[in-house]
Amino acid sequence: MDRIRIVGGNQLNGVIPISGAKNAALPLMIAALLxxxxxxxxxxxxxxxxxxxxxxxxxxxxxxxSAGKRPGDHEYQGQTLHISAANIIDTTAPYELVSKMRASFWVIAPLIARCREAKVSLPGGCAIGTRPVDLLIMALDKLGAKLAIDAGYVVASAPDGLTGAGIDFPKVTVSGTHVAMMAASLARGTTVITNAAREPEIADVADCLNKMGARISGAGTSRIVIEGVKKLHGARHQVLPDRIETGTYAMAVAMTGGDVLLTGARPELLQAALDVLIEAGTTITPTNEGIRVARNGAGISPVDVATAPFPGFPTDLQAQLMALMTRAKGTSHLTETIFENRFMHVQELARFGARIQLDGETATIEGIDKLRGAPVMATDLRASVSLVIAALAAEGETMVNRVYHLDRGFERLEDKLSACGATIERISG
Incomplete structure (x- = not known):
């Protein structure tokens, strides 16, 4: 199993290209089923x-x-996928596949909308709380699907197709909004989603669906209106840049010091996180090419932050910010309001010498002058990269184990960091 070895203490200087957003790419790929x-x-x-x-x-x-590289492509250019669902031969998504990634459960929406039936395993995925699918099922029920749970599978049918309806989510749900939007695109009549998630990835998927012939307005706000159409067609769409990857590398620069241009990054996608970094003493400069992040010799200032749905501070950057605050000059407080059980990185950060106390959903971080390298273990996708951020500033060597979590969400992380001066390498086997 691969590991990543890091020797801390180097500033980051140079250019890091930002990849396409995982959280948009996955639902966009699923939308091809429509x-x-x-x-x-x-x-x-x-x-x-x-x-x-x-x-x-x-x-x-x-x-x-997957189209190959073209002349002029740089080494981190995202791939181009040509996805053809001309003939759907199986409307069952089996446990052994869905259990490996929660987002794959979302295939239930296009399958029932287009094929009028679906049998999809209840999901597995990250070990951060229950993250139930009840709101997704509620949305499909409102659109007229008949649903039952049988031996760990959601069995759905809509023999006469789906019908537009009002869907009022009791709490903001990104997955529920994606599923409702996809299913409603092919429903008869008009669907109105209220208390919809406002994340940029929702707007990106809506933009793509509209290119395919859907009639969606209001995506990116809390009220989305979808006028159903009989058929969608092919289209071409570019995945928006990954705001979580952007924020992660920005925090790595804030942690180590240095000056890095994050090319392709768009500040409006993560303004709340950038505001926190500015408060912590980082210089953030939007440019025509992306976002420039710099921190001079001044120390890191402590912050108090609570995660919130977009446009608030993202839960997917909470672990990275906690790593940064381990070296702040003072005491910080981070409150996690989105997912329970999302503090599994705390005990691993403690191995570097970090001083963190948990009280329910709030972590209190007492900043210290020096972290020390240690063997650590990744527990989930975002927690794993917080260990990398800590290791970049720690004295001595850190070995990060179970890096397959990192590979789920960060494209060639060690290459991007080493190009900016980090001492980091992947050890295979």
Missing amino acids: TDETLILDNVPRLADVALLQRILGNHGVDIM
């Missing part, structure tokens, strides 16, 4: 989760071709 024509997606990141979803879609009879 049409029998080819959907072409550009800037798709090369990630383990993307490869797994290709296998899952292949199980339904979807053909996916």
Whole structure:
């Protein structure tokens, strides 16, 4: 099993290209099931989760071709996928595939919308709380699907097709909004989603669906209106840049000092996180090419932050910010409001010497002058990269084990960091 070895203490200086957003690429790939024509997606990141979803879609009879590099492409350019779901041969998504990635459960929406039936295993995925699918099932029920749970599978049917309806989510749900939006695109009549998630990835998927012939307005706000159409067609769409990867590298620069240009990054996608970094003493400068992040010799200032749905501070950057605050000059407080059980990185950060106390959903971090390298273990996708951030500033050597979690969400992380001066290498086997 691969490990990553890091020797800390180097500033980061140079350029890091930002990849396409995983959290947009996955639902965009699933949206290809809504049409029998080819959907072409550009800037798709090369990630383990993307490869797994290709296998899952292949199980339904979807053909996916990955275009090779073109003249002038740089080494981190995202791949172009040609996705053709002309003939869906199987409307069952089996446990052995869905259990490996929660987002694959979302295939239930296009399958029932287009094929009028689906049998999808209840999901597995990250070990951060229950993250139930009840709101997704509620949305499909409102659209007229008949649903039952049988031996760990959600069995859904809509023999006469789906019908537009009002869907009022009791709490903000990204997955529920994706599922409702996809299913409603092919429903008869108008669907209004209220208390919809406002994440940029929702708007990106809506943009792609509209290119395919859907009639969606209001995506990116809390009220989305979808006028159903009979059929969607093929289209070409570029995946937006990954705001979580952007924030992660920005925090790595804040942690180590230095000056890095994050090319392709868009500040409006993560303004809340950038504001926190500025408060912590980092200089953030938007440019025509992306976002420039710098921290001079001044120390890191402590912050108090609570995670919140977009446009608030993202839960997917909470672990990275905690790593940064371990070296702040003072005491910080981080409150996690989105997912329970999302503090598994605390005990691993403690191995570096970090002083962190937990009280329910709030972590109190007492900053210290020096972290010391240690063997650590990744527990989930975002927690694993917080260990990398800590290791970059720690004295001595750190070995990060179980890095397959990292490969699910970060494209060639060690290459991007080493190009900016980090001493970091992957050890295979």
